[in-house]
Amino acid sequence: xxxxxxxxxxxxxxxxxxxAHQGREGPLLPILHDIQAEWGHxxxxxxxxxxxxxxxxxxxxxxxxxxxxxxxxxxxxxxxLRLCRAEACQSMGADALADQVRAxxxxxxxxxTPDGRLTLEPVFCLGLxxxxxxxxxxxxxxxxxxxxxxxKLVAEAGMGAGA
Numbered sequence: 001x002x003x004x005x006x007x008x009x010x011x012x013x014x015x016x017x018x019x020a021h022q023g024r025e026g027p028l029l030p031i032l033h034d035i036q037a038e039w040g041h042x043x044x045x046x047x048x049x050x051x052x053x054x055x056x057x058x059x060x061x062x063x064x065x066x067x068x069x070x071x072x073x074x075x076x077x078x079x080x081l082r083l084c085r086a087e088a089c090q091s092m093g094a095d096a097l098a099d100q101v102r103a104x105x106x107x108x109x110x111x112x113t114p115d116g117r118l119t120l121e122p123v124f125c126l127g128l129x130x131x132x133x134x135x136x137x138x139x140x141x142x143x144x145x146x147x148x149x150x151x152k153l154v155a156e157a158g159m160g161a162g163a
Contacts, residue, residue, distance in 0.1 A: 042073055138157060
């Protein structure tokens with residue numbers, strides 16, 4: 001879903017969200033949260049508008065959106081599978097697991113399955129370093145992950161065993 005920079009409804013709602021937080025200390029994160037709640041992601045077209053309103057550069061806004069794994073710059077599926085990419089997980093086989101999961105899903109990082117039900121995202125630490133490698137779907141965390149356990153986690157989220 002893209003929003004043309006001239007879409008009056010989009011720009012009007014964006015201005016309302018920004019105005020609701022201007023004057024607050026540190027308004028960027030609350031603005032981004034509200035925008036994501038409104039559209040399911042932070043549209044690329046919104047980022048220069050936010051930057052101009054807050055006196056920031058587009059790079060600063062993009063840096064925040066891309067840094068925090070809870071913000072997305074493109075629409076996400078209802079279910080998001082997160083695989084940890086941090087050093088502890090890498091040392092315990094996360095790269096091989098990621099290769100297996102991407103092959104099983106037929107998608108790469110930041111992509112959504114053809115049925116639109118699952119998006120695959122890398123994250124840098126799920127807090128399960130002692131149980132690496134780790135994965136997450138929704139609020140469910142998985143330690144000592146392997147392909148079979150990830151497939152089960154995805155199935156339990158109502159996705160079937162596609163992963």
